[in-house]
Amino acid sequence: MNHSEIMIIGGGPAGMVAAGTCRQYYPEKKITVIKKDEKSLVPCGIPYVFGPYLESPEDDMIPCGNRAAKMGVELIHDEVVEIDFDNKVARGRNGSRYGYEKLIIATGSIPKKPTSIENYDADGVFYVPKDPDYILRMHSRVKAMEHVAVIGTGFIGVEIAGELARSGKKVDLVGSRILKHAFDPEFSEQMESIMLHDNITFHKEKKTTRIRVDDEGRAGGIELHDGTLIPCDGVIMATGYVPNTEMAKKSGLSMRRYDTIYVDEYMRTTESDVFAVGDCAEKRHFITKRTVPIMLASTATAEARIAAANLYNINIIKTFSGTIDIFSTVVGNTCFASAGITEEDARKEFITIESSTIVSDDKHPSKLPNNHKQTVKLVALKRSGTVIGAQIIGGIDAGEMINILAVIIENKMSVFDLLNLQVATHPLLTSAPTAYPIVQAAQNLVAKRIGEL
Amino acid sequence: MNHSEIMIIGGGPAGMVAAGTCRQYYPEKKITVIKKDEKSLVPCGIPYVFGPYLESPEDDMIPCGNRAAKMGVELIHDEVVEIDFDNKVARGRNGSRYGYEKLIIATGSIPKKPTSIENYDADGVFYVPKDPDYILRMHSRVKAMEHVAVIGTGFIGVEIAGELARSGKKVDLVGSRILKHAFDPEFSEQMESIMLHDNITFHKEKKTTRIRVDDEGRAGGIELHDGTLIPCDGVIMATGYVPNTEMAKKSGLSMRRYDTIYVDEYMRTTESDVFAVGDCAEKRHFITKRTVPIMLASTATAEARIAAANLYNINIIKTFSGTIDIFSTVVGNTCFASAGITEEDARKEFITIESSTIVSDDKHPSKLPNNHKQTVKLVALKRSGTVIGAQIIGGIDAGEMINILAVIIENKMSVFDLLNLQVATHPLLTSAPTAYPIVQAAQNLVAKRIGEL
Numbered sequence: 001m002n003h004s005e006i007m008i009i010g011g012g013p014a015g016m017v018a019a020g021t022c023r024q025y026y027p028e029k030k031i032t033v034i035k036k037d038e039k040s041l042v043p044c045g046i047p048y049v050f051g052p053y054l055e056s057p058e059d060d061m062i063p064c065g066n067r068a069a070k071m072g073v074e075l076i077h078d079e080v081v082e083i084d085f086d087n088k089v090a091r092g093r094n095g096s097r098y099g100y101e102k103l104i105i106a107t108g109s110i111p112k113k114p115t116s117i118e119n120y121d122a123d124g125v126f127y128v129p130k131d132p133d134y135i136l137r138m139h140s141r142v143k144a145m146e147h148v149a150v151i152g153t154g155f156i157g158v159e160i161a162g163e164l165a166r167s168g169k170k171v172d173l174v175g176s177r178i179l180k181h182a183f184d185p186e187f188s189e190q191m192e193s194i195m196l197h198d199n200i201t202f203h204k205e206k207k208t209t210r211i212r213v214d215d216e217g218r219a220g221g222i223e224l225h226d227g228t229l230i231p232c233d234g235v236i237m238a239t240g241y242v243p244n245t246e247m248a249k250k251s252g253l254s255m256r257r258y259d260t261i262y263v264d265e266y267m268r269t270t271e272s273d274v275f276a277v278g279d280c281a282e283k284r285h286f287i288t289k290r291t292v293p294i295m296l297a298s299t300a301t302a303e304a305r306i307a308a309a310n311l312y313n314i315n316i317i318k319t320f321s322g323t324i325d326i327f328s329t330v331v332g333n334t335c336f337a338s339a340g341i342t343e344e345d346a347r348k349e350f351i352t353i354e355s356s357t358i359v360s361d362d363k364h365p366s367k368l369p370n371n372h373k374q375t376v377k378l379v380a381l382k383r384s385g386t387v388i389g390a391q392i393i394g395g396i397d398a399g400e401m402i403n404i405l406a407v408i409i410e411n412k413m414s415v416f417d418l419l420n421l422q423v424a425t426h427p428l429l430t431s432a433p434t435a436y437p438i439v440q441a442a443q444n445l446v447a448k449r450i451g452e453l
Numbered sequence: 454m455n456h457s458e459i460m461i462i463g464g465g466p467a468g469m470v471a472a473g474t475c476r477q478y479y480p481e482k483k484i485t486v487i488k489k490d491e492k493s494l495v496p497c498g499i500p501y502v503f504g505p506y507l508e509s510p511e512d513d514m515i516p517c518g519n520r521a522a523k524m525g526v527e528l529i530h531d532e533v534v535e536i537d538f539d540n541k542v543a544r545g546r547n548g549s550r551y552g553y554e555k556l557i558i559a560t561g562s563i564p565k566k567p568t569s570i571e572n573y574d575a576d577g578v579f580y581v582p583k584d585p586d587y588i589l590r591m592h593s594r595v596k597a598m599e600h601v602a603v604i605g606t607g608f609i610g611v612e613i614a615g616e617l618a619r620s621g622k623k624v625d626l627v628g629s630r631i632l633k634h635a636f637d638p639e640f641s642e643q644m645e646s647i648m649l650h651d652n653i654t655f656h657k658e659k660k661t662t663r664i665r666v667d668d669e670g671r672a673g674g675i676e677l678h679d680g681t682l683i684p685c686d687g688v689i690m691a692t693g694y695v696p697n698t699e700m701a702k703k704s705g706l707s708m709r710r711y712d713t714i715y716v717d718e719y720m721r722t723t724e725s726d727v728f729a730v731g732d733c734a735e736k737r738h739f740i741t742k743r744t745v746p747i748m749l750a751s752t753a754t755a756e757a758r759i760a761a762a763n764l765y766n767i768n769i770i771k772t773f774s775g776t777i778d779i780f781s782t783v784v785g786n787t788c789f790a791s792a793g794i795t796e797e798d799a800r801k802e803f804i805t806i807e808s809s810t811i812v813s814d815d816k817h818p819s820k821l822p823n824n825h826k827q828t829v830k831l832v833a834l835k836r837s838g839t840v841i842g843a844q845i846i847g848g849i850d851a852g853e854m855i856n857i858l859a860v861i862i863e864n865k866m867s868v869f870d871l872l873n874l875q876v877a878t879h880p881l882l883t884s885a886p887t888a889y890p891i892v893q894a895a896q897n898l899v900a901k902r903i904g905e906l
Contacts (some may be wrong), residue, residue, distance in 0.1 A: 013887045020887075024900040042818050045880045052550065059820045297886040298878050305872045305896060316899070319873045326877035337734055337877060350564075365495050367512045370849075396823075399882025400854040405861045406876055419758045420772045424779035424790060425751045427498045428506075429852025433750040434466045434473075447477040 001088070002076070003099035004032035006311065007246060009080050009090065010106035011035030011064050011131060012043065014278030014300035016103045019073045021308035032074040034066075034090070034098060039132045040064050043297055046128060047156060049139055051163025057135045060273055081250040085271040095350030105261065106304065107246055109241040109295055114151075119211035122167065125235045125299040128156050143222050145233035146170060149222045151208050155329055158191070158213030162252050162331060165198045172230045174203040176220065181345070182327045182338040184377070186357075194332040203228070211235055232281040241295055243280045256282040256371035257291040265318045265347050267307040275311070277303040286322030286409070287341055288349050294325045319410070326406050328399045333433050334372070337402035340389035340409045343379050352382045353389075362395050364425070364432035374398065376437035377416070378445060385414035390438075397429070418442035454542070455529070456552035458486035459764065462533050462543065464488030464517050465496065465583060467731030472526045474761035485527040486517075487543070487551065493517050493906035496665070496750055501579060502592055502610060504616025504715040509586045514876035519579045533680075536704040538724040554725050554766050558701055558714065559757065562732035562748055567604075572664035577672030578688045581609050598686035598783040599623060602675045604661050606631050608782055610691030611644070615784060618651045627656040628899045629674065635780045635791040635800070637830070640722045640844050656681070664688055694748055696733045709735040710744040718771045720760040728764070730756040737774030740794055740841055741802050747778045772863070779850045779859050787825070790855035793842035793862045796832050806842075807835045809897040815848050817878070817885035827851065829890035831868070831898060838904040839866035843891075850882070857891065868903060871895035 006022050008015050011033050019033050041049075045060040052059055053092045068075040076091035083103070111127035114120050126138045142148065146169060149159040153175030161173045177188040178195070192202060203224060212221035221231040243259045254262040254270035262284040278300035285292045302320075303336070310317040328337035346353045355377055363371040372395030379389035388404035392398045408418065414435045419442055425433040459475050461468045464486050471631035472486050472648030483593040487736035494502075507513055521528040531545035536556070543551045564580035567573050573624040579591045595601065599622060604615040630641040631648070645655060646903045654675060665674035665682070674684040696712045696784040713735040720728045731753035738745045757771075762769040781790035798808045809831055818823040825848035833844035845851045861871065872895055 001575045013885075016889050021896065024896065042880065042885065044886075045821075045830050046879055048821065053821050054818070056741045060818050062818075074844055143722065203782070277581040296875075297878075298876050298889070301886045301889075302873050302875060304891075305892070309872065309899070316869050316872060319870045320875055324875045326875055328877040328882050330879070330881045335882060337882075339877065345905055365507070365513050365515075366499050368498075368501065368506050395854045396882060397850040399877065399879055400850045400857065403876045403883075404853065404856045404860055407864070407866075407874070408876060411734075411864045411866070413858070413860075413864070416769050417772045419762065419769060420755050422749075422755060422773055422777045422779055423751050424749075424781040424792065424852065424859065424865060425497065426781040426783070427495065427501055429781050429788060429790075429849060430784045430856075432466075432495065433468050433497075436751070436754075439755075443474065443477065444763070 001099050002032070004074070004380040005029040006104070007090070007098060007100045007102070008032045008033045008104045008106060010108055010278070011040055011075070011105060011276065012108045013297040014108070014304045015106035016064065016067065017301040018106060018277060018304035018308050019068070020071050020288065020313065021305050023071045023073060025308060030099070031076070034076045034078050034080055034092070034102060035064065035070060036079045036308050038065065038077055041132050041135060043130045046130070046135060046162055047159035048162055048336055050142060051166050054346045056420045057132065057139050061132060080112070081086070081247060085252065085274060088273070103275065104275065104307055105246040105276040105280060106278045107247065110244045111237070112240040114237065114239045114422040115270035117208050117211060119213050119219070120237070122211050122213045123217055123218045125211055127235060128160070128239050129408065130150060136325030142234060142236070147232045147237060149230055150176065150236045150238060151222070154181070154238060154240060155179065155327065158331070159329060160236055161200050164196060165200050170196045172203065172232060173200050174206050174224065176205055179336070182325065182342070182392055184338065184342045186343050187336065187393060189395055191336055194334060198332060213375060230385050232305045240431065241279065241371045245280050248276070258293045259450055260291065266310045266314065267303050274394065275307040277307050283323040286324050287351065288321065292323065293443060294323050294327065298326065299323055323410055324406060326402060328402055333397055335394055335398040337368065337398050338390070338406040339402050340388055341379060342391065346379055353379050354382045354445055354448055354450050355379045356441045356448070358437040358441045358444065360431045360435045360437045362431055362442070364427050366428055368393070373436055374431060377440050378438070378441040380415050380445055380450060382450055384447065385416055386412055387415060387418070395443045415442040419446065426453065454550040454552050454750065456529070458482040458554045460543070460551060460553035460555070461557045461559060462494055463560045463731070464528070465559060465731065466750040467561070467757045468559035469520065470754040471525050471559060471730060472521070472755035472759050475756050475764065476524045476526060478761060483527070485529060485531045485551070486521060486884060487531050487533055488517065489530070490585050490728070491518065491530055492581055494585050494588060499583070499588060499618055500612035501698040502588065503595060503613055504619050506677065510592050514585060514892060527829065534700060535621045538705065541726070548839045551862060556728065557760055558699065558727065558729040558733060559636060561732045562692045562857050562905045564690070565695045566720065567690065567692045570661050572663060572666050572672070573690070575664050575666045575672045576670055578664055578690060580690050581613070581826055586716040595687060595689070596847065597672055598624070600685045601687050601689060601836055602627065602683055602685040603687065603689045603691060604628065604675070605664050605691030605693065606692060607634070607691060608632065610677040611687055612782060614653050615648065617845070618653045624653045625656065625685065626653050627659050627661050629658055632789070635778065635795070636789065637797050638722040640789065642782045643846055644789055649785060651785060664674040666899045685878045698733050701729070701733065707837070711744065711746045713744065719763045719767065720756050736776040739773065739777050740804065742775060745776065747776050749779065751779065777859060777862055779855060787877045788845070788847055788849055788851040790845045790851050790856050791843070794832060795842055798830055798844065801847055804841070805835045806832050807898055807901055807903050808832045809894045809901070811890040811894040811897065813851060813888045813890045813893070815884055817880050821880055823848070827884055828892055829894050831891070831894040833868050833898055833903060835903055838898065839865055839867055840868060868898040872899065
């Protein structure tokens, strides 16, 4: 039996960061990572293997073997099918047995299949798993297609649709409004108008009911609930992900909503010496405190670092009291980014809020080259002024600007605090100090008499 | 006599933000701004009027009249030469008298002249004041020159040298190491090597002793302390700024070190109903608590907002307990940014610190287009792990990334807190979540056993 002091199941971002962090903190321990595939894809890079930027999925792959060897971590290619928590032994697909002292489960997530769509699993219908071999096969078939239907308007659907269109394919995108969980309607509309310029036909607020298949059972079109028929060469289903937790559940771990593994603030499960991190572990929302199906590599890696730090003793407290949903993406040449709760979702959750939106430039004076309009929306609690959400449309730098808001939200800063914000501004890099939009939006909220009882 | 409820002396960033903020909070009050020039230059944009990006200084000008009119603020072109605080009346250059109920002094700063350099004020020697007429005249003369000597290696000197070189001029730059107050030596060296590629001859750690003048008294070269003679068509002195506070001092305001006006946390001076904000007001350092000669438009505007909010009653507490020096600039196509104290300055001030530097990519996978190396250095207190400084070299987005660090420093977050940082990452916008350099540098500091007593 292979025995490790620290064993990690899963080699995605959470698993590999857990391994690296453990190596840094516990230089003498034997650390093993058990993962299914020899290579790993950079998960958020997958949409870009379908576009002009990367030549092939190989460009999006991480040589896990090299990385593990460099870290001094043993890498085993196997799939754990059951864990005996009492005896601290995991069993692999072919019967191999792996003993552990401390176990971190990081089995990630897998595509959710929309079983209500007829022929959802036909030939020519593709999902977007983080499985290198699947993506390689899918890539070579999609490459040969001229017309692709993409179902789902979350990040993966929108990004793949954009990349396929950029590669010259005809694309039909079907779903609700664009990125509705991360953005308010007025932001979605701006994305939608950019996507139209990119030659994507968008079927907004439409439901797919059936995949049309030919005599050989191959997908050749999709049917919408209003009867519209869209012929196409293939279908990509970007219909979300579910935690990959069947094995954990079968082995007896205590579970929570959305098939997530129960974890406490230190990422400990109900079994002693067993931790869970990343998409497979429960996430609670920083405001509503509800269990939420948010899956983010950045959150996953933060959890991995917390688990690693507290594996043997409690050393470092998790400072965030809930998951902040933080996203960024690029549509055309414009960056859309969001942190925390949207105005729409806040109202749905009966949170008493006020919002303000500022449009400025991201260079000053605005005649400098590469100036991009910059829109910042702040959402704050009406009584306390605490910032709980933000959305940005801007140039490439909005991708880091949203992280300023992430830290602001994490520190429970109020719009009053933001009036004082000390920031660096520069003509070629940011908006003017007199008009810095985060501060300006905060000031508008203060002027709206936010916080007055 | 012209009488205002709120009177602001100075129309730079601090003065105009004070006016706009007062208008927002006190819609009924009569607000007047007294300023010398009809137009204003965007101060940090001045170096760029000497480069290829902007056609002329006009492109860097703000039509203050329009802006004031739009805000409903009266704009008077005059220079206040004395204030009678007892009778609450200011006197203009031609004897006009201006009464006020509340006064905000925002007179800014003016170039410091290096009187130890012989002929420092000769014809053909230019300074860089925020004076539109001066800059217009200077611009037309500098434009005709082929070879310019720039003295001073702070932001203005480095940026002007870069822009002149980009415009095809031969440039000699003289001073200490590049941007030594904002960056550690290894960062300066990277800037220096980029500047060399840009055809700037850099005379490092050299002192200018004399401006050579011809028979008509016109500058034709500079002499260094080691005897080197550099012929040139003109000289630009970027030798720093001093607060423009002679009038305030003469009128009897209590002053502090570096000729700054004493202010408390609400920006109140020693005279009742008189506030001072921006470069003319005292700044204390957030760590050393010493009075420091830091001049930043972003700090100035934050102070203006605080003064405006607390003009009649205390409403909003200044949340920052000292000025954080935050800078960003672009050298070649690389952004250099800094927040808080450098390692070198920390050691000079006997602050017990530890530092860590991480190099990563700002896209992931790194094969994506426009990938730029990203270097992040964190400086933290060795005992508590509190982050007190950061430096970044990267692409354009480093200009906003440094503001994440600014908020981290302002919130007194520790490297332990940073392990938990929830950030948005995206292939086309940021480094990988597994390698996000702020978090990775924090983790290295934790692994270095920072915080252990």
